[in-house]
Amino acid sequence: MATVYAFVSHKDGVLDDSAAELAAAAKKFTSAPVTAIVTGSGVDAAAAKAAELFPAVWKIDAAELAYPNAEVVRKALLNNLAAGAVVLMANNTFGMDLGPGLAVKLGGAYVSDVVAIEGADGDTLKVVRQEYGGVVSTHVTVDMSAGAVITVRPGAIAAEEGAAVGGAVEAKAAGDLAAKRKFIEVREPEAGDVDITKAEVLVSVGRGIEDQENIEIAHELAKAIGSHAEVSCSRPIVDAKWMDASRQVGTSGKSVKPKVYLAMGISGSFQHMGGIKGGLVVAVNKNPNAPIFQVANVGIEADILEFIPALTEALEEL
Ligand code: FAD
Numbered sequence: 001m002a003t004v005y006a007f008v009s010h011k012d013g014v015l016d017d018s019a020a021e022l023a024a025a026a027k028k029f030t031s032a033p034v035t036a037i038v039t040g041s042g043v044d045a046a047a048a049k050a051a052e053l054f055p056a057v058w059k060i061d062a063a064e065l066a067y068p069n070a071e072v073v074r075k076a077l078l079n080n081l082a083a084g085a086v087v088l089m090a091n092n093t094f095g096m097d098l099g100p101g102l103a104v105k106l107g108g109a110y111v112s113d114v115v116a117i118e119g120a121d122g123d124t125l126k127v128v129r130q131e132y133g134g135v136v137s138t139h140v141t142v143d144m145s146a147g148a149v150i151t152v153r154p155g156a157i158a159a160e161e162g163a164a165v166g167g168a169v170e171a172k173a174a175g176d177l178a179a180k181r182k183f184i185e186v187r188e189p190e191a192g193d194v195d196i197t198k199a200e201v202l203v204s205v206g207r208g209i210e211d212q213e214n215i216e217i218a219h220e221l222a223k224a225i226g227s228h229a230e231v232s233c234s235r236p237i238v239d240a241k242w243m244d245a246s247r248q249v250g251t252s253g254k255s256v257k258p259k260v261y262l263a264m265g266i267s268g269s270f271q272h273m274g275g276i277k278g279g280l281v282v283a284v285n286k287n288p289n290a291p292i293f294q295v296a297n298v299g300i301e302a303d304i305l306e307f308i309p310a311l312t313e314a315l316e317e318l
């Protein structure tokens with residue numbers, strides 16, 4: 001098998017949680033040392049952090065890489081990777097942008113949104129993906145003989161806890177980064193009335209709440225739980241303008257790590273679950289086959305319009 005690399009996401013010197021998950025994912029199909037790739041401008045801190053997870057780190061540092069422009073990053077990678085390379089990356093917004101084009105240019109296979117890796121037999125990798133919004137799991141074989149780009153769903157493969165690896169960091173030249181796609185500006189999300197990323201308990205409502213008026217029962221539950229609880233939501237609730245965008249959890253919303261995440265009437269799309277970075281996930285859904293039951297720590301089959309007021313009443317009695 002060719003050398004395996006992990007393209008690592010980071011921001012302000014802090015590695016994304018997906019970095020440790022990629023290290024664990026690689027170990028599921030190769031015992032050979034895996035090289036992490038860190039790109040950006042001024043990435044010493046991120047590279048040092050990556051060296052705690054990977055035995056080798058490539059640091060590609062250039063002013064043009066200061067902002068995440070997939071075309072520029074793709075060029076930096078192609079200027080360094082040998083033909084036949086196998087590259088892992090997170091199936092986050094940037095990975096979805098970077099991965100397909102990189103696979104085409106490398107001439108290798110592309111498999112996206114992998115939720116489990118079953119192992120490899122020579123150059124044949126076996127992975128699990130989900131279809132139809134998570135209703136069906138598909139077992140896929142990937143021919144890696146000409147290389148491959150594999151994007152792994154954040155949160156799907158448990159990161160390994162353990163001692164720091166202490167890998168060696170090697171600086172690599174970025175090479176020619178001329179690109180047609182230009183960076184324009186960074187727009188920070190508007191500050192909302194609450195910061196759901198700080199809440200210890202989130203009562204999160206999805207389309208199952210059915211009506212804007214019903215959102216009040218989620219606020220009443222959060223109030224009964226206490227001041228450390230807030231109400232968050234899935235994207236359709238924001239799209240319907242029933243709640244502010246600052247309360248949306250997911251890949252195009254906020255990433256949250258509460259102690260308890262109460263998912264009320266949420267189906268469990270990967271875009272939503274990608275925003276839940278930790279905590280006990282309790283899912284309440286009236287459909288016993290809802291995909292969220294495959295990933296939740298606790299699953300309750302119930303109608304939330306009855307369950308939420310009943311739970312609120314029980315807590316108030318306590
Ligand atoms: P649905 O998928 O419609 O699920 C509603 C659930 O409620 C169902 O499981 C149903 O069984 C259940 N239900 C219905 N009535 C009741 C009841 N009375 N009691 C109990 N259960 C009930 N989504 C996000 O959430 N966050 C994101 O950041 C995000 N980013 C995206 C980015 C892109 C590029 C794209 C394409 C999509 C994104 N989405 C995002 C949308 C995502 O794909 C899903 O459409 C969305 O998460 C579904 O929201 P939901 O679970 O609330 O609704």
